[in-house]
Amino acid sequence: MNTHHDIYIPHLHKDKKLKRIVTEPLEVMSLGKNVALKLIGSIMSQQLSVRVAEVIYGRFLNLYGGKEPRPQQILDTDPVTLRNIGLSNAKVSYVLNVARFVIDEKLTDAKLHKLSNEEVISYLTTIKGVGRWTVEMLLMFYLGREDVFAVDDLGIQQAMIKLYKLDPTDKKVYRAKLLELSQKWSPYRTHACRYLWTWKDTKA
Numbered sequence: 249m250n251t252h253h254d255i256y257i258p259h260l261h262k263d264k265k266l267k268r269i270v271t272e273p274l275e276v277m278s279l280g281k282n283v284a285l286k287l288i289g290s291i292m293s294q295q296l297s298v299r300v301a302e303v304i305y306g307r308f309l310n311l312y313g314g315k316e317p318r319p320q321q322i323l324d325t326d327p328v329t330l331r332n333i334g335l336s337n338a339k340v341s342y343v344l345n346v347a348r349f350v351i352d353e354k355l356t357d358a359k360l361h362k363l364s365n366e367e368v369i370s371y372l373t374t375i376k377g378v379g380r381w382t383v384e385m386l387l388m389f390y391l392g393r394e395d396v397f398a399v400d401d402l403g404i405q406q407a408m409i410k411l412y413k414l415d416p417t418d419k420k421v422y423r424a425k426l427l428e429l430s431q432k433w434s435p436y437r438t439h440a441c442r443y444l445w446t447w448k449d450t451k452a
Contacts, residue, residue, distance in 0.1 A: 342377025
């Protein structure tokens, strides 16, 4: 697996601007298990800082003895209990929606691995409370997909505005420009995103 580094970095060097920030090889991403629970975790973390999200997710696991719960265990949990760990009413209902969906659809990691990126996105965004961005994060970080571009991610946008000197005033033109730039990175758009995030965080 580790031969990965050498394959994609030369490709990303074709973009002269991106090349400036493609310095270190990236760690190879490991595939996540129990993807449905990761989806629940990312719903919980929406609009929260990483630290707060970790605290709430820790409290969530503590409800089940510190172990990852099965979807049925989540459905059997009183919504008030879920509210008390720091989730809003909306998030409680979204978490229960995911658990229900997993049971109804007999959703397994294997089933998701068989679908293309767009199929995973259209399948999982049918769950109320699950948006495209949430599924893109899942594709990148748990399903190991190498060619995902999270166009709506704020961090990616901020990094690209800075790196490519973009003007975000006209939303439509700006969005089209982001997509056009990202085409050059295909089929390694996930890795380009990871470089952009890292660069944004280290270059205050």
